Each structure stands twice: as C-alpha cells, then as structure tokens.
Amino acid sequence: MIWIFDSIILIFLVVTAIISLQVKDLLSASMIFGVYSFLMCLLWAGMAAVDVAFTEAAVGAGVSAVFLIATVFRTSRRSSD
Amino acid sequence: MSAVSDFPDWGDPHSPANSYRLSQGYITDTFPQTSVPNMVTAVLADYRGYDTMFETVVIFTAGIAIIGILRRYGPKDKVIPEQKLYKKEPDLIVETTCRLMIPIIQLFALYVVAHGHHSPGGGFQGGVIFGASFILLALARDLQAAQKWVPESRILKLAGTGIFIYAGFGFLCLLLGSNFLDYAILHKVMGVTPIEARSHSMLGVEIGVAFTVTAIMFSIYSNLASNGYMKEGL
Numbered sequence: 001m002i003w004i005f006d007s008i009i010l011i012f013l014v015v016t017a018i019i020s021l022q023v024k025d026l027l028s029a030s031m032i033f034g035v036y037s038f039l040m041c042l043l044w045a046g047m048a049a050v051d052v053a054f055t056e057a058a059v060g061a062g063v064s065a066v067f068l069i070a071t072v073f074r075t076s077r078r079s080s081d
Numbered sequence: 082m083s084a085v086s087d088f089p090d091w092g093d094p095h096s097p098a099n100s101y102r103l104s105q106g107y108i109t110d111t112f113p114q115t116s117v118p119n120m121v122t123a124v125l126a127d128y129r130g131y132d133t134m135f136e137t138v139v140i141f142t143a144g145i146a147i148i149g150i151l152r153r154y155g156p157k158d159k160v161i162p163e164q165k166l167y168k169k170e171p172d173l174i175v176e177t178t179c180r181l182m183i184p185i186i187q188l189f190a191l192y193v194v195a196h197g198h199h200s201p202g203g204g205f206q207g208g209v210i211f212g213a214s215f216i217l218l219a220l221a222r223d224l225q226a227a228q229k230w231v232p233e234s235r236i237l238k239l240a241g242t243g244i245f246i247y248a249g250f251g252f253l254c255l256l257l258g259s260n261f262l263d264y265a266i267l268h269k270v271m272g273v274t275p276i277e278a279r280s281h282s283m284l285g286v287e288i289g290v291a292f293t294v295t296a297i298m299f300s301i302y303s304n305l306a307s308n309g310y311m312k313e314g315l
Contacts, residue, residue, distance in 0.1 A: 063213055
C-alpha cells in the first residue's frame with residue numbers, strides 16, 4: 001500500500017525538479033524548489049530516516065527557499081537563458 | 082536503470098551495508114555505551130564528533146565568506162525601480178500572526194536542541210529553526226526589528242561562542258587526561274557515571290552547534306535581503 005504513496009511522491013518530485021529548472025521566472029523556480037525539498041522530506045520520512053527528513057524540512061524547504069527568494073528580490077526576476 | 086534491479090531490497094538485513102559489523106555494533110552498543118536512544122545523534126556527536134566539529138567550522142567559514150562578499154558600507158546606491166514595489170505598510174494580520182507564532186517557533190527550536198539525543202533533531206535543525214524565527218520577524222516587520230535581537234556586532238561573537246563550546250568540550254577531555262572529544266572522562270567534572278557523561282556532553286556540543294547555526298543563518302539572510310547594507314530588508 002505504501003508504495004502507491006511513494007510512487008505518487010516520486011512522480012511529483014521528478015515533475016517539480018524539471019519544472020524548477022525549466023521555468024523562466026526565478027521567483028517561481030525558487031518556490032517550486034521549496035516544494036521539491038518538501039517532497040524529498042516526505043520521501044525521507046517514508047524511508048524511516050526521520051533525522052534526515054527533519055533536516056530537509058528545516059534547511060531545504062524552510063530556510064534555503066527564503067534565501068533563494070531574498071536573492072531573487074535583490075537581483076533580477078527573469079532568467080536570461 | 083538496469084543496475085537498479087541489482088540493488089539490495091530496502092531495509093534488507095543481509096545487505097552489505099547492514100550486515101557489516103560496524104553498523105551492527107552501533108545498533109547494539111549505542112545505548113549501553115552512551116545511554117542515548119537516538120543512535121543517529123550518538124554517531125553524529127560522539128562516535129564521529131570530530132567530523133561534526135569541523136562541519137560547524139565549515140558553517141562558520143561559509144558565514145564569514147558570505148559576510149566578506151556581500152557586506153557593503155557607505156551610503157546606499159540608488160534604488161532599483163523594481164524594488165519600490167516591495168515597500169510595505171505594516172500589516173495587522175501578518176504582525177499579529179507572527180507575534181503569536183515566533184515564541185512557539187523559538188520554544189520548539191529549544192526543544193529540538195535540548196531533546197536532540199532522545200528524539201529526532203539536534204543542534205543543526207534546532208539552530209536553523211531558531212534562526213528562521215528571526216528571519217520571520219525580519220520578514221513580518223523589518224530588518225531593524227530583528228537586528229534589535231541579533232545585532233550585527235553580536236553575530237560573529239555568537240557563532241564563535243558555538244565553536245568555542247564544542248572545542249571546549251574536546252579540550253576539557255584532553256585536560257582531564259583522555260583523548261580529544263572522548264566524553265566519558267568528563268564524569269569527573271559532571272558528577273555522573275561515565276555513560277551518562279557521554280549523553281550530557283552530547284547535549285552540550287549540540288548547544289554549541291545551535292549557537293553557530295542560528296547566528297550564521299540570520300547573518301546570511303540579513304546580508305542577502307538588505308543588499309549588504311544591513312539597513313532595510315525586503
């Protein structure tokens with residue numbers, strides 16, 4: 001039963017990873033990257049690696065998304081490539 | 082993709098990583114040797130304490146590098162027109178929510194640090210959550226409101242204090258005639274059994290890690306958000 005949840009999360013993970021690399025608006029890319037980190041955190045928790053999941057939730061989904069958004073506000077919002 | 086099918090099953094007790102005697106030793110010996118139920122923290126802060134000490138130094142160095150690159154002095158250069166969009170009025174709902182949330186977040190961060198050797202968590206996570214509470218204050222009000230609590234002059238002192246606490250535990254062990262970061266000897270000063278001394282020392286070094294991570298996280302945010310001038314944030 002758990003593999004259904006794992007597969008759904010894994011598909012969303014791949015989708016968010018590709019979108020956050022492809023999207024031109026860097027603010028959206030940062031927020032989708034936060035979603036990616038949160039899905040990664042769910043996967044770690046599903047694999048019973050609670051310490052890693054906790055770190056991923058705090059650092060990946062929490063603080064580094066804020067850092068990226070702060071950087072976007074102070075540079076340019078559109079990606080040139 | 083064809084190599085994936087050769088991987089051992091998830092959680093397979095006979096896979097090479099699980100059947101090697103090192104990991105079995107950690108699983109069976111951690112609680113009798115250190116009286117710490119969370120063996121991840123025990124490996125992190127005790128058996129591999131030397132690595133974790135220099136991870137803390139890496140965070141400190143990264144913080145210094147970011148301050149060195151981003152920090153700017155002198156009058157502000159002219160504001161980019163796009164930034165005028167983000168000038169904000171004080172918002173009642175946002176401020177009240179943050180006023181309610183920030184004490185809870187900080188209390189939870191202290192719990193994560195203090196309970197890190199009994200449940201998931203520890204110095205890194207607790208420090209990040211504690212730093213995030215100041216970042217939330219800076220986002221909800223402005224950067225000055227958060228800098229009242231963590232002024233710029235105090236950031237590097239706080240971060241250095243964290244490493245000093247961690248290394249201090251190591252050198253205290255040396256002074257008492259044991260190896261660097263071999264906490265069992267600290268039972269002489271702590272007045273507990275050698276096994277409990279390892280558990281208490283883990284809590285001590287986690288507090289040191291939390292000091293450094295809190296200070297550096299807030300410093301990175303305030304430098305990024307204020308364009309290096311540390312005057313007004315987002």
